[in-house]
Amino acid sequence: MKYIKWMYVVMAAMVLVNLASEYILNGKYSAIASWLVTALFFFGTLFFINAKHSLSKK
Template structure:
């Protein structure tokens, strides 16, 4: 369950970065925001890979 919460937090952070970049900063720092979103995507991918590994390991034990 903690992996799903982690993925949700990463996804919410991606949306927040997009909204802050677009509305509060008027798109002036779009390149930095793009790099942040890319980093968050890779971080979320690590959550996904870890969850698949843990869940497949638990399924094999039972």
């Protein structure tokens, strides 16, 4: 269950990075924000794999 919570945290962080990039920073650092979203997507995928593995054991 803890992996599912972390997946939600990663998803919320992706949304916050996009919103901060566009509205607070006016798109000046959109390339850096894109890299951050890509890294967060990678970590979210890892949490998904761990959640799938731990839930299939039960």
